Amino acid sequence: MDALENVLPQRFNNRLITWSKQVDRPLPWRRERDPYRIWLSEILLQQTRADTVVGYYHRFLKAFPTVQDLSDAPIDVVLKMWEGLGYYNRALNLHKTAQIVHTELKGQFPDTYEGLLALPGIGPYTAAAVASFAFGRHHAVVDGNVLRVISRLMGLQDPVDQPAIRQQIQYLANELMGTANAATYNQAIMDFGAIQCIPGNPDCPTCPFASDCVAFLTDAVSSLPIKRKKQPVADRYFVFYIFHKEETVWLMQRGHQDIWPQLFTFPALEVTAIPEKKRPLQLRNQLQAWTGLDLSIRFPHAPELKQLLSHQRIHGYFLPVHLPAKTKVPADWVSVRKGDFSAQALPRILKTYLESYGLPI
Ligand code: SF4
Structure with a gap:
């Protein structure tokens, strides 16, 4: 050659x-x-x-x-x-x-x-x-x-x-x-x-x-070296619901496909755009349709957190939701003692949130 x-x-x-x-x-x-x-x-x-x-x-x-x-x-x-x-x-x-x-x-x-x-x-x-x-x-x-x-x-x-x-x-x-x-x-x-x-x-x-x-x-x-144009970065929006009651919070394990395979997150809904803070009812309805739980939602004081993956920019919004006594949560949620995540691997965006804002009391 x-x-x-x-x-x-x-x-x-x-x-x-x-x-x-x-x-x-x-x-x-x-x-x-x-x-x-x-x-x-x-x-x-x-x-x-x-x-x-x-x-x-x-x-x-x-x-x-x-x-x-x-x-x-x-x-x-x-x-x-x-x-x-x-x-x-x-x-x-x-x-x-x-x-x-x-x-x-x-x-x-x-x-x-x-x-x-x-x-x-x-x-x-x-x-x-x-x-x-x-x-x-x-x-x-x-x-x-x-x-x-x-x-x-x-x-x-x-x-x-x-x-x-x-x-x-x-x-x-x-x-x-x-x-x-x-x-x-x-x-x-x-x-x-x-x-x-x-x-x-x-x-x-x-x-x-x-x-x-x-x-x-x-x-x-x-x-040099010459590289082709980079793949565009796609924006994705997740609402993480921090369901909590006394000393307990709930997590969900993600599936094998998509980002964060088999990691644990707070139960999350992916939405198509930045959730508007003026629309609590919409989020409440989405939550009810997904979980069957009819709960009031407080808007978060935390700002939006972002995580850049190889070709995706993840926007995370964290909503604390207090679960009333006797609420029955979906069977695939995992209850964890508040703050003890020693057995579950969490994506970086959750760790950043926890380090910055902690869990609701
Ligand atoms: S091999 Fe790399 S470091 Fe060496 S002269 Fe070429 S460009 Fe410079």
Whole structure:
């Protein structure tokens, strides 16, 4: 491929490995060879910064030292431990994969790229990372850092989030790795993207590839990598009803689909627009149609809270509703002692509300 003429693999990975010897990020999964620990760290690292992951990694390993421990744990316990990391489907897939490895694969992770790729929650990047770090398999990783490095180095002018261009970059990554040790090379190129070839304005004059890098030589660093237009963000509006009585509040567990899968929230109604504070009757009627409860509603003093997810902006409105004695609540609501949410994983918007405003007395 023409792009490789500028950056011959042998010269590239010699310089890359030399560069990497000067930096050594002290991360706990570094030089780890245990597939369970490597896989766990890679799933935690998807969409999340390494410094945030460190604490979660230690807590998960303490609670679930082996894949069997994770497999045997109730999903609600896993979700509670995941709380705050977002993208909760990762936690569901983590649990599913642990169960498959424990029950169907006799506790052994597959030792091939293809075998790993077949497991829930493991895509091409994670399969390559686990296959190379745990089993020394010769597969180059392509994550966001590697995409950036290669597209700049080669001066790629196509959007890197298009499948065909991703494939081209995977090919280039494999070629660049050449015959280098896969684990060493993969770690080095990811570090290089995270430390040297950073988004925005990297320190190109100190870069070991400055004399070869097409982006640097053509003054195109800040415009690469090219990405397609972002998906528009959709606004969604939720009214969270804080049903309470004496020392009790009620929660509902969400389904598998949609945002916050299997997390707990206050019973919530999704509405099509910002609920108008001047229309208590409308909310009261909606509530009655949904729950069968005929209750008066006080308007909240809390302001609207927002949470930005990957392609959605969630607007949350919190309405305290006092339940009169002997009210029969729907069977799928879960009663919780006020303030004791130690067993239920809550979405960030609820935690923010509780931290800021607390529960009604
Ligand atoms: S010269 Fe700059 S843009 Fe090119 S690889 Fe090095 S840090 Fe990245």
